[in-house]
Amino acid sequence: DGGITQSPKYLFRKEGQNVTLSCEQNLNHDAMYWYRQDPGQGLRLIYYSQIVNDFQKGDIAEGYSVSREKKESFPLTVTSAQKNPTAFYLCASSTTGGMNTEAFFGQGTRLTVV
Amino acid sequence: QQPVQSPQAVILREGEDAVINCSSSKALYSVHWYRQKHGEAPVFLMILLKGGEQKGHEKISASFNEKKQQSSLYLTASQLSYSGTYFCGTVSGSARQLTFGSGTQLTVLP
Numbered sequence: 001d002g003g004i005t006q007s008p009k010y011l012f013r014k015e016g017q018n019v020t021l022s023c024e025q026n027l028n029h030d031a032m033y034w035y036r037q038d039p040g041q042g043l044r045l046i047y048y049s050q051i052v053n054d055f056q057k058g059d060i061a062e063g064y065s066v067s068r069e070k071k072e073s074f075p076l077t078v079t080s081a082q083k084n085p086t087a088f089y090l091c092a093s094s095t096t097g098g099m100n101t102e103a104f105f106g107q108g109t110r111l112t113v114v
Numbered sequence: 115q116q117p118v119q120s121p122q123a124v125i126l127r128e129g130e131d132a133v134i135n136c137s138s139s140k141a142l143y144s145v146h147w148y149r150q151k152h153g154e155a156p157v158f159l160m161i162l163l164k165g166g167e168q169k170g171h172e173k174i175s176a177s178f179n180e181k182k183q184q185s186s187l188y189l190t191a192s193q194l195s196y197s198g199t200y201f202c203g204t205v206s207g208s209a210r211q212l213t214f215g216s217g218t219q220l221t222v223l224p
Binding site: 031033035041042043044045048050056058059090092094096100101102103104105106107108 | 116119143144146148154155156157158161163201203210211212213214215216217
């Protein structure tokens with residue numbers, strides 16, 4: 001079945017450590033996104049990519065990094081520079097830059113800093 | 115810049131109607147609507163394109179006023195399953211990034 005997969009579902013990290021969240025899609029989508037969601041809050045855009053080897057910062061990119069070496073993969077690294085990383089992270093993809101097609105979301109990764 | 119949604123929350127009885135609004139300060143190419151159940155991924159409801167085209171697959175309607183950069187989602191004869199948080203997402207400018215509002219929490223009571 002085609003879809004978008006995030007792993008792990010739950011992740012615990014010690015302060016000061018970097019951690020990488022995985023996002024893989026087999027939908028042949030060009031565009032991929034990373035969003036952060038805090039309790040009771042909306043989805044805030046961290047990074048997005050419209051094509052392989054290219055990505056742009058979203059509204060809250062500080063303390064995060066991404067790569068897009070393959071069309072199907074868009075991993076997100078939460079660095080120690082991110083002051084408040086505990087949140088629910090959602091990855092999404094769409095056929096184009098989201099202009100006229102729906103975005104498909106993964107099931108999310110809940111990151112907790114301990 | 116995030117679109118602005120209103121109201122922030124709404125409670126209604128089964129069978130009642132609701133309207134959720136979304137506005138942006140930017141010229142929009144498209145407006146997306148999604149519903150998220152607690153702890154789950156957002157699910158696509160509808161997309162409205164500049165020029166009037168709509169794409170959706172649920173019994174929910176929406177409007178898109180291109181001049182005012184506003185969209186409204188209409189939920190008629192609500193069902194218990196309609197409960198959740200509704201997000202509007204907007205695409206504007208050459209960056210083509212999909213930016214979401216802060217959400218509207220909808221609760222349908224029996």
